[in-house]
Amino acid sequence: MSNRVWIIDDDRSIRWVLERALTRAGIETKCFENGDRALDDFYSDSPDVVISDIRMPGADGFKLLQRFQAERPALPIIIMTAHSDLDSAVAAYQGGAFEYLPKPFDVDEAVAVTRRALAHASEQQGAGQVALESGNGSKEIIGEAPAMQEVFRAIGRLSHSNITVLINGESGTGKELVAQALHNHSPRKSRPFIALNMAAIPRDLMESELFGHEKGAFTGASAQRTGRFEQADGGTLFLDEIGDMPAETQTRLLRVLADGEFYRVGGHTPVKVDVRIIAATHQDLERLVEEHKFREDLFHRLNVIRIHIPRLADRREDIPRLVRFFFNSAAKDLGVEPKILTRETEEYLAGLDWPGNVRQLENTCRWITVMASGREVHVEDLPQELHQQTAAGETSQDWQKALRLWADRALATGRREILSEAVPAFEKALIEIALKHTAGRKRDAAELLGWGRNTLTRKLKELGMNGEEESG
């Protein structure tokens, strides 16, 4: 009999949850508490799909992946791991894994991924999978927030391809870092990665910058110069702030993408290149298209795969880890000991808006490393502009916004069951004010609150506010 899906994890609760969910979904399962047991069974009873943890005693997930792959290259494997950095995700794909499931995962998602893997298994019966070599010198990308996990998955999925990618995200969110990771984990990784920011190049130099020029093509062109396209041949050209590309350059770019060749400025011989384009923008390109500021045909050429990188404020849970990461790298650069945040400072930083996103956080961490006197960083050690940001924010915020901010901070820093903290504080505040308005008369205060008198009496007792009222 075939046990269609194997679940391999040393954590009994994970095995239990998955087994239950898959069985309910009508999928047969077989569980193993370690990799060695699974390897023992592999030759006598082969699965259709494997779901495996990475870190286990004995044969770990990567070793299993290797062994399974060697025997059955088309076997889909889903790697689960709590260790959610990019490299383990991509390494999983390089071994031929089908999917990457960060822990803790949503059970429905796990079932959906397993279904896809089963469908894939039946399609791919017997087909081989291409193994990729590992990437080179990639900078670490920190991100445990679900939205960042999506980004990592996309990088993993795209690691076999040369497909055009459009990255969306505000300034400083890490678009270039992701573009570099896409390149480093692509078949082009040993060829150049050239980054170019459209917003930073003067308009009249743009074409020569991209396509190069011949000697004498314009005043000042005293020698022939190769452009970025030629420099990126065989590799990747990262076009940042593509929304700022002038119309005439858009037209030329479109032609290059269609023909795979171009002319240097002032040149008459076509130059052939093989370049993968990754474009990025903080702008809404669809809107620019509607406003006729961006060519629709170029937009469609670039918008093959879209990756969205969230604002830092939408992934606050990553802030403490990012801070530790930046403290460590700043300390290394400056030859000092890395700073440490107090819990209060950590909560404070996690609650700020960070309009400059990760770049602003990185700069702040450098500033602190240089400027803060002690090793422990307190709220008062933070740069002045961060204090101003909250002061300005809070005066303009109504109480609901302040409440949201509080909840966001509390959850981002690991607090749980926050209703039990917030509800009594909320009721207490309203009761106090109602009693103030009625000079302490309970009956009237209850009416102001919309409660019966008995309810108010009970609440006062529950909240330990019995000293606050007179009879009324």
Ligand SMILES: Nc1ncnc2c1ncn2[C@@H]1O[C@H](COP(=O)(O)OP(=O)(O)OP(=O)(O)O)[C@@H](O)[C@H]1O
């Ligand atoms: N998730 C992350 N983990 C670690 N470092 C990060 C992360 N995101 C961004 N950084 C760092 O923050 C800085 C800004 O990132 P990057 O230049 O990639 O942003 P960007 O979106 O391309 O910005 P812009 O649009 O302004 O060019 C870089 O130093 C980068 O290394």
